[in-house]
Amino acid sequence: MRVKHKAHEGRLSTRRIAHYIVTHDVMFFMLGAVILLIASLGLLRLSFSSDNRDFFGASNPDINAVLQLEDTYSKSDTLIFAVVGEEDICTPQGLTRLRAFTEEAWLLPDVLRVDSVANFNHSYADGDDIIIEPLLSEDTDLGPEDARRVKDIALTSTELVHRLVAPDCNAFGIFIDLIPSENASIDRLDMAERARALKADWQARAPDLNIHVSGGVIGGVSINEAAQRDMRKLVPLSFAVVTLLMLLGLGTISGWLATTLVTLGGTLATLGFAGWMGIALIPATATSPLAVMVLITASCVHVVLGWARRMAQNQDRLRATYETVEENLTAVSVTNITTAIGFLCLNFSESPPLAQMGTIVAFGIVVGWLLTGMFLPLILRRAPALCFKPVHIPGHQLEKLASFALHKRGLVSLFGLATVLALLGLSQIRFNDSALRYFDKSFSFRTDNDAIEEHLTGMESVHFSFQAPEGHSVFSPEFLSRVDNFTNWVRTQDKVLFVGTVTDVLKRLNQTLDGGAQDSYQLAPTQQGNAQAMMLYELSLPVGQDMNQMMNIDRSKTRLTVVLRGADGQDIAQFAQRSEAWLRENEPQIATEAVGVGVAFSKLTQRNNQAMIYGMLTVLVLVSALMTLSLRNLRLGLISLVPNVLPAILAFGLWGWLIGDVNLGSTVVTTMTFGIVVDDTVHIMIHYNRHRRRGLDREAALRLTFRTVGTALMVTSVAISSGFFIMTQSGFLINQHLGGLTTIVIVLALFTDLILLPAVLERTKL
Known part of the structure; x- marks a missing residue:
């Protein structure tokens, strides 16, 4: 009797909250607008980073060793130019050009040192005198004999070959050390622009040569450019794709507009939060709005589809809105909290940008959760419905799927075999990071x-x-x-x-x-x-x-x-x-x-993977406890772990067989996605548990659950996986791996929830 009493109290509390939200929808809408405005003002403070060392924490021993090395010897930013010809360029003309290029390199701002074959300090004996002078004198015209002399010296020097000159003499290098950026007269962006202008100028003057530029300055600026490119292209593309999928899957214009408003608001708030926190965006954090966008959409879909289903039954709009909010309040709250927990546990990461991404996304999800409750009720209750036939699998087909999964023998064994193969695939994975x-x-x-x-x-x-x-x-x-x-x-x-x-x-x-x-x-x-x-x-x-x-x-x-x-x-x-x-x-x-920076990056993934084990354990404990409390059933809470943990194992196993290499972005996927894949399980388990408590048998409860939430699960999974798949189109490998692995996890999670979970419920007689 006590359990029933508590359950009744819980339903009463949910009812009161839902009634209050719907009754005072205008007030909540205005409050949400104020929250959104304050958060969005942070956009004015948004900035981008141009330093690949931002990937390392202050306590990272490998990058601290690099900093100590720079303090011991010479500390500088670098530029590297390469002048490449189709054939031997150790000719009078080629060396004259090299000398001129070297002289012009000195004219760049903040230059400390320029090294090339032209100014290499060659030493030789002249009688009793020792002569040390640049290999190419500054003023004299160069003839064939001079070119042969320089070529003979350069190609026999261990100090020059494969560094400042190619062994076949068809390429020269010009290495430039610059004043470190914190003391420079111009910033890295300006320096990179000038270096690229010098490259373009020489390419125009010497069309028979190929001029290339690289170095730490260009690498740092490229990180900045990658972040801005993803922000400009991938985030809008994801927004367009997700909103289109929502329009087709929801079957209501007003519901689509409400979802779009909440999604856009959460995205702006996410970027604003980054600005308020002073987080300079790099590619890993620049895609945070994309993740927030697709995850907020999932919450809205469950509410809008529940409302559309009631409207199709000719319910009164006020009652349809009220019952929809009541039905989804617990599940939507739990899913958002668990997802936020998953991202917050990225703060265990050894890499600050990944930890920052976790914090940014978690904030965006919480804001999206609040806006879902503040914006949706008003629009659903007061805006014209404008419903049409949506594009999704009919409810009766989903009921058949529930019966099939519940009674089909061998499904658990099939997933068990897949798990064994996945574990073998994990042995094929190797950590492989290179910033270049x-x-x-x-x-x-x-x-x-x-x-x-x-x-x-x-x-x-x-x-x-x-x-x-x-x-x-x-x-x-x-x-x-x-x-x-x-x-x-x-x-x-x-x-x-x-x-x-x-x-x-x-x-x-x-x-x-x-x-x-x-x-x-x-x-x-x-x-x-x-x-x-x-x-x-x-x-x-x-x-x-x-x-x-x-x-x-x-x-x-x-x-x-x-x-x-x-x-x-x-x-x-x-x-x-x-x-x-x-x-x-x-x-x-x-x-x-x-x-070295390369050494530090090569070790960072391993360090991060070890750190994320603690993150994964933390999210596992917290989310499992929250699930158990929500379901008020320990056995159901433990059973829910199966479809939540298995997708990550299967995804990484498949990745091991197909790709093999993982990088910094891959190491956070398990912790990050655990909070995401829980969403589907939460909706299934809460509705299933509710129907079982009302006295329905296992099959009837599962069939009704699939009819109620199955469509929403499929629509949200397609939307989320599509959003993260778009991340694989990034030109930055960390984002490609993060997007690819997350997409695989989400797709596999849908299969485990719709197929494996019913079979497990049948086996455990719950």
Whole structure:
């Protein structure tokens, strides 16, 4: 009797709330408008980020190692130009152009250093004198002999080949270091614009050459451009598709307009919230309005279809609105809360943009939930109905599906087999992140990177900072010998294209000091000899050409830079692990860790995946508890976990078999979608439980449930999956994976709810 009493009290409370909302619909509409206006004002504060380091948290050890490396050596933003010809461009004309390009590069704002073959400081002996000068003099005209000389020197230099010149001499590189953006006179967007203008100018002047530009500045700006592109194209496209699907599926113009108003309001509020919070948008957060849009739509659909069904039965509009709000109040509230919880648990993420996306979307969902209750009743009650025949599966067909799923033997076994195959597919998944490959070929940043890698040098760098023994400098012969041993080993590794090390510079200088003898290309046997050679070299360097990029100020540390070609995130991670293991085993006195933005990205996905395990457990506990409280039945609450957990397992298993690679966006899908897929289960279980308590048997309760909510589930699933599928059209790989996996999860969730859940209810006799 106590249970019945509580259930009766619960229905009474729902009835009172629904009656109050519908009776005071004008007041709630005005209140919703005020909330929307305040939230939307944040749009004026909205901004976009141009820094890929925003993907890392302040406590991330890998990116902190990069920052420490920059503090130890030289910190700068970078630009990389590549000049590529169809054939050998180590000609008088090609070198003259390179010299002019190098000189013009110095004219860009905030330039600290420009490196190219033209100004490479070559050392040679002239009798008893040691000459250190740029490879190309500034004023003289270049002839064939000059070109041959430069080519011979450049192509035999380990400091130039695969970095500033291609081994077949059909490409040159110009590397530019800039004042860090926080101290620069112009921002990154302006610098990127000027760099691209320089590229376009030279492309026009030298149509026989291909000019490419990349570097950290261009990469950061491309992140900004990707975010704005998705905001401008994908969000409006998703809005258009979802509203069209709603129009066809709802069968009522007024219901469609109400849904559109709520959806648009929630979307604007989401962006406004980001502005108020000072969250600078990057591609991962720029698609937040898209997610909010399709999820808010789901709540509206259940209300509008319930109202349309009653209107088709010729009910009074006021009564139809009241009964619809009462019928859906609990289910819509629970689904919105569980979805918001799922997104809020993204705050466990190691990557701030993904955590921010979770917060932004959760806020948008809550606002959408409020607007659903504040806007819909007034429009449904007072606007012209304008109903027409909708496009969806008839109710009697859904009842047949319920009976089929309830009595068809073997369905549970079939899903069990699919789960086993999915678990095997999970073993095929590998974490693979590379910031350079986040962009598809619709971005010039990606196509220029690919061209530079093909013709000149690699675009991924891994750094090692070696500490000289206490009381010694980096010129200690024993220390340099250990660094040189590691250098020789590194050069044998797969995908390693170039190694920049102080030992190569010292070997060249010692060879020059020894008169250029071939067998004297080696380190000096004393610390004093190496130090004197470097001092002589540095005293001859022009302004902006110091050695601080390789050695720290007090010359107690040196940096070794390894350039990889064609390396993805997995390759970078494996190279870093092999290198660290080799140092520990062979040169433990100088053992250190691999450092670099590429290394940090390659580890971020793994770190994030581990962090999201806690997020998944949290959302699992919270949502399950909320489901159990809503159903007032522990067994039904536990049963509801089956169709909620299984879709993610099946989706990732399928992804493992078909795609294999996952990135940062993939790692949050399980936590994020758990709150989404619960929506369908909530509506089924709440209606089913309500009918069972009224005395209906299992089949009758399920058939009535499918007739009542089945259409809404299918319409919302199609709308949500369509919205997230549009995200796969992003040019940014994180959004592609996030959209693709979420789409698969939602589609599979619909199948598990409509087919597996009835079979489980039959097996458990609930």
